[in-house]
Amino acid sequence: MSTAQSEPVKNRRVLIASSHPLFGQGLRSLLQERQTAGVEVVGMVSNLEEALQALDQLDPDLIIVDYDDKKLNRDEFLARFVEGEKKLRVVLLSLQSAQEAIVYDRRTLAAAQIDDWLEEWTFTEDSSRLAAQRGKFETIMDHRRTFMKNRLQKATHLLIAGFLVVIVTALLIFGMDYIRLLPTAASAQAEPIDQLFHLEFKVIAFLFSLIVVFMLYSIIVFRRKRGDTTDAEHIEGSTNLEVAWTVAPLATVLVFAYLGGSALAATVAPAPKPLRVEVIGKQWNWSFVYPDYGVISDKLYLPVDKQAVLLLRSDDVIHSFWVPEFRVKQDALPGGQDFVRELRVTPTQLGEFKVRCAELCGAQHTYMESPVLVVAQTDFDAWLTKEAGLSDDPVERGQKWSTTFGCASCHSIDGTKIVGPSWKDLCEGQATLADGSVIPVDENYLRESILNPNAKIVQGFAAGIMPQQFIDPVSKKPITDQQISDIIAYMNSICR
Ligand code: HEC
Ligand SMILES: [Cu+2]
Known part of the structure; x- marks a missing residue:
């Protein structure tokens, strides 16, 4: 430690490489103006050979290469000094005006305004010197401290987000239960289906929370602070995480496929003598x-x-x-x-x-x-x-036929218009047809309306909706004359 402390602070020696004398002058005055302490321009060369020759004599710490000088081969400079055995620091500099310059530093791979770069350069060197003075131990402890601090911070974020996921999941499950997503279950087959549904609701609530909580948490907590123009941390990826988020959903889907299959089997299982x-x-x-x-x-x-x-x-x-x-x-x-x-x-x-x-x-x-x-x-x-038995009252039989042949699903008996006109309207004794003509409602009209519905169309209704043929679903035979008479008897009974 004592040797490092006694070492005198050395000037930073800068060598300028450009075939334009004006570049050297401009850069000199630009550096002078900034009064950067300890930075000394030790010389200027116009090509690679001169630079190589000047090395021993001038002993520069840094070579500034004119970025806009087409005659200089800057790649060669970089190859020779940065990667070569000399290991010098080389930056490319583009002079914008008497005040401004942009520096391309091959070490940080970033373009920077001259002031920022100077600050960074002198600071890095200062701090490394300081670190050497303080000794390696303290540097290591420093690193450890920041490392532990970062870890603790990450763990705290994870803990808070994890806690929020649990809360939101619980609230969602409670909420879905409360609004009763499913109607009452009234069959034995509903049981396995509902079990599966409830399990799915829970998993869905958890997945929803996992995604939304982490997203909102990141948006709110890690948002860019006012005035912060730095780049975000670069994250390469995590194999562990990728394996986890591939395997976990796969396992979940497989489990649900199995559960779904057994629920389906349970709903189609036959009982004896159904x-x-x-x-x-x-x-x-x-x-x-x-x-x-x-x-x-x-x-x-x-x-x-x-x-x-x-x-x-x-x-x-x-x-x-x-x-x-x-x-x-x-x-x-x-x-x-x-x-x-x-x-x-x-x-x-x-x-x-x-x-x-x-x-x-x-x-x-x-x-x-x-x-x-x-x-x-x-x-x-x-x-x-x-x-099963047939009544001997034609009206009762007619009512039965009106459901057998499905008349009742299109014709009400209380005046309500469903698909067809209500049979209560028949009581008026006359019907108004689509062409405006009015005809009496008698047995002939009713029979024709049933056997050949398109012959006369009632006003306000479309043709072709009423079936053209009625088949008894039990006997598979067309509607009989007797059945039609029964239906007409039933129609007449409505008016009484
Ligand atoms: C799919 C619906 C539908 C079914 C089923 C149906 N109808 Fe109709 N019916 C209509 C429509 C629509 C009209 C009016 C258009 C027309 O006159 O054809 C109508 C008209 C009638 C009329 C004339 C009504 C009036 O107010 O003048 C009679 C009578 C009638 N249906 C009897 C029956 C009988 C009897 C059955 C069962 C055997 C039956 N309908 C089944 C739709 C249906
Ligand atoms: Cu349907």
Whole structure:
């Protein structure tokens, strides 16, 4: 230490290389003006040979090469002195005016204004001299201190962000629970599906927090402070981190694939002796046939706690059977028996639900809703017996046919206009047609309207919406004269 302290402060000796004498003069006065203590211009050379010759005699610490001098080969200067055995410091300098110059320092690889560069240069040298005086030990302790300080800072940031992630995740899970994302679960099949959903919600909440918290934290805490013009720290990347964020999502996806597969298997598992129901979708209503009992209904009756296997098909376009409380969903496809799709539901709650079509199937898609009634087994049996028998009252039979053939889903009996005119309007005894003519409503008109709906079109409605042919879904036969008479008897009863 004592030798370093006693060493006299040496001047920094600068050699200028340029073939233009004006460059040397300009630079000299520019340096003089700045009164940089301890910087001494020891000479000027105009090419590489001269520089090599002058080395021993002038013993420079730094060579400033004229950046704009085309005659000088600056790469050779750099090769010779920076990388060569001499190991001198060489910078390129471009004189902008009497006041300004830009320095390209090959050591820092940066372009700088002369003042900044001078400050940096003299400071580096000063501080390295100081460090030598203070001894290596203190320098090492210094490094250690900054290192530990950085580590501590990083750990604190991580700790705070991690804590925030936990809080936000918990809040999100609580919030999703609170707003009840899922409707009540009313089937056995809903259970595995809901379990999977809840697990997914939790993982999604965590991932969302992880991304958003770290992003917002970085934006707020690490933003550029006012007046700070330095470059950010250069970060190369981290193999550990990259491996982690590849393996973790892969594992998560695989786990969920397995869970999803087993949940799907659980929802399609057959129970012994399920109740068979044929579900037929058509534009725009559902009908439900119980083939083992010869019953057809426009409402889906199901006994509680017994598995029903729904055999889905469509008469026209693709529809989709969906009762949200049952969770499961399946398409109803046209194309006959080969395209029948199966859906298993074991209702677990008594009550009334609604089946809706989950496939955009045309203009009246929104009306394609039917009641689903989950009843006790005894009530279900009673309903079946009642539906299976044919009443001897034509009005009652007519009402039944109006659901069998789906009339009721387009025609109300209370005056409400659905897809077609309400049958209550028939009570007026006359109908106004699309061409403005008014004709009496009699048995002939009604029969014609059913068998050949396009013959006369009611004002305010379009032709071609009412089906041209009605087939009994149980017997698969076209509508009979007797059935039409029954329906007309039912229509007349509405007016009474
Ligand atoms: C897909 C919907 C739809 C279905 C199903 C349907 N209709 Fe219609 N119906 C209409 C429309 C729309 C009109 C009005 C246009 C017209 O006159 O053809 C209409 C008109 C009628 C009229 C004339 C009404 C009046 O006010 O003058 C009668 C009667 C009628 N339907 C009977 C039936 C019967 C009976 C059934 C079942 C066997 C049936 N409809 C099924 C849509 C339907
Ligand atoms: Cu539909």
